[in-house]
Amino acid sequence: MENIMETKSLHLYYGDNQALKNINLQMRKNKITALIGPSGCGKSTYLKTLNRMNDLIEHVKIEGQVLLEGQDIYDPKVDVTMLRKRVGMVFQKPNPFPMSIYDNVAYGPRIHGIKKRSQLDELVETSLRGAALWDEVKDRLKKSAMGLSGGQQQRLCIARALAVSPQVLLMDEPTSALDPISTMKIEDLMVELKEKYTVAIVTHNMQQAARISDYTAFFLVGEMVEYADTEKMFSMPSDKRTEDYITGRFG
C-alpha cells in the first residue's frame, strides 16, 4: 500500500501550550482517512499542519516532519502556494467568495496562471461535475454563489478545491453545518472522490467516520491514541480509551 503523506514525530505548540504530541501517521493513497476525537483533541490542528494553514497563526512552533511524497513540506524552500495546490482544503463552514459560481471555481486555476477562457470553462465544468454540482448550477454559472443553499455552497467549495487538481483533499468537519440530506450527498461524493484523490476528514460524527473512511485515527488531548483500519477500529479497538470514546462513554 502506497503512502502519500507521512507525519514523523510531529510536535506543535501554541506559545507554551503543546497542542500536538509526537504524531506519527502514514496516510494511504486513494483512501479516506478519518480523524476523530473529542473537541480540543488536536485533530483539526493536525489537519491544518498538512497544508501549513497553521502558518497564519502567530506563535505556532512546529517540530518533526510532514512529508508529501517523501518531500518535507516544512522545508524553508517549499513554496506554500504550490503546496496548497497539491494539498487542498475544505472548511467547516461553506465559505464561497462573494462572486459568481464560475469565478469561485476559476479562482484557484487563475492563481496558478491559467487564463485561457476555453481552458477555464473546461476546468469549471469538470470540477463542478466532480463535486456533483454541475447539473444544479450549469444554467446559472454567472450568478452569485451566495444564492446557493448551504449544501450546494459546500459542494461548490469542494469544486473550488478540485479545480487546481490537488492530490490530497483535507476536509475539516465539512458537513457539521449542513442538513442530513446535504450531508449524505457530500458523503457519497467523498467516496467517489477517493478514486482520484486522497481524502483526510476531521469529523465529530463517528457514524460518518465508520460509513465512509478506510482508516481512522483517534486523537485525545494532543496525542494520537490509535490509528487503524476503520473496520477494525470500530469492531475491536486495541486501546481502552478508543473503546470508551467510540462506544460513547465520553466525548
Add this chain to the structure above:
Amino acid sequence: MYKKLRPMDLFLRGLIWLSAGVTILMTVGILAYILVRGVPSISWSFLTTAPSELTGTIGILPNIINTLYIVLITLLISTPIGIGAAIYLTEYGGKSKFVKIIEFTTETLAGIPSIIYGLFGFMFFVVFMGLQYSILAGGLTLSIMVLPTIIRTTQEALKSVNPLYREAALGIGATRVHMIRTVLLPSAMPGIITAIILSIGRIVGESAALIFTAGIGVKMLKLTPAGVFEHLETSGATLTVQLYQYAMRGEDLGVSFAIAAVLVIIVLLINFATKRLARRFRCG
C-alpha cells in the same frame, strides 16, 4: 389580559418620536430655506461665467471648477495612501505597539479643527515648499486632513470582511497580496466608498483650511492641455470659500444663498452618484 397603560413606555416612545421629528424637521427645514432663498438668484450666466468688474456681474463658474479640482486632487492623493495604510494596519501590522500608536494618532488627527490644518498647510506647502497660494497647496493640505477619515473607515470595512474568505483564498494557494486584491478589497468596497463620500463632504464643506492655502482667486480655467495643469498653480477659491467671502461682506446675501443652494445640490448629487457606484460593487 386587557391592555394596560404603561406611562413610562408612552413617555419614552414620545421622546423617541420627538427626536426623530426634530432631526427630520431641521434637515428638511434648512435645505428648504437655502433652496427657497438661493434658487431664485441662480441664473444661467451665474453658473457659467466668471465675476466681472467690467460689467459688474457675478458668476461662480471658476469656483465650481476650483471645487472640483480640489476634490479630485485631494482624493487622488489621499485615497491610495489611506487605503494602503489601512491595509497595512489591518493585514500586516498585527497587534504591535506601532499599530496602536498609528491608530491613536489617526484618531487624534481626525479631531483636529481644520484651521490648524490650514495653518500647517500655509507654513509647510505655501511658504516652505514655495507653492504659494495655489490649488495644489490646498489639495495637499486637505489630503492630510481627510487621511484619518479614509484610513479609519477603510480599516473598519476591511475588519468586517468575513474572515472565512481569507482562509478560503489562502487555503487554495493565494498569496496574501493576491487575496487582498481579489477578495478583501472587492468585499470591502462599499465601506471604502463610504469613506470617499465622507471625505468629499468634508472637502466640499471646507473653508478655514483652504483660505490660507488655496487662497481666494477666481481665475478662469484655460482650456488648453497646458492650461489644465497650470490651473493647479493658480490661487483658487472653492464655492465654500467664495460663499464665506460674500457672507462676510454682507452686502449681497442673495449671492451667498445662491452659492449655498448650488453647494447643497452638488453635495446631494455626489452622494447620490457614489451610492449608486457602491451598489454596483456590492455583490452576493
